[in-house]
Amino acid sequence: MKMLRPSRMERCIGCHSCSLACARQVFKQLSWTNAGIRIHSSGGITTGFEARTCVACDPAPCAAACPTEAIIQRQGGGVRLKQDACIRCGACAKACPVDAILISPEDGLAYLCIHCGRCVAYCPHECLELAEKDSPFCAPDSPYEDACTLAEK
Ligand code: SF4
Ligand code: SF4
Secondary structure (H helix, E strand, O other): OEEEEOOOHHHOOOOOHHHHHHHHHOOOOOOOOOOOOEEEEOOOOOOOEEEEOOOOOOOOHHHHHOOOOOEEEOOOOOEEEOHHHOOOOOHHHHHOOOOOOEEOOOOOOEEOOOOOOOOHHHOOOOOOEEEEOOOHHHOOOOOOHHHHHHHHO
16 A cells, blocks of 8 residues: 655755645645645754655554544555545544644644645655555664654554
């Protein structure tokens, strides 16, 4: 099962193209926050950027926490989202171990990555990839090892 991986974030210039592409193409709106991937400064203007996005848990605590099945476990890790079933309770965001779910302050709905990979082509610096979950991204010396370990819990 493929998952979106922010595997080359050292190249990120914080342009938010990925978030804009996700909002536009997946969630059908113009926003850089109502999206499945959001870019944040790593702590200061000189320190670069990090992507906040789903690490494809299996099983997924967000799906277990959702009372309406708006979020459903995807085979192999990660989830599917039926946003029209969301009742804006926020339980999924509280359950997510990596803060990957946005409860939008604008409409109260849950926004999360569904690993469709549409954002990948919009990054001008190839920071993102859609790849198999068990490829080198999750190797023991990977900077994403912690997230991968969480994803397997
Ligand atoms: S906010 Fe929506 S998606 Fe999240 S747990 Fe509640 S109903 Fe489910
Ligand atoms: S990282 Fe968060 S959004 Fe993704 S499957 Fe795990 S709990 Fe759900």
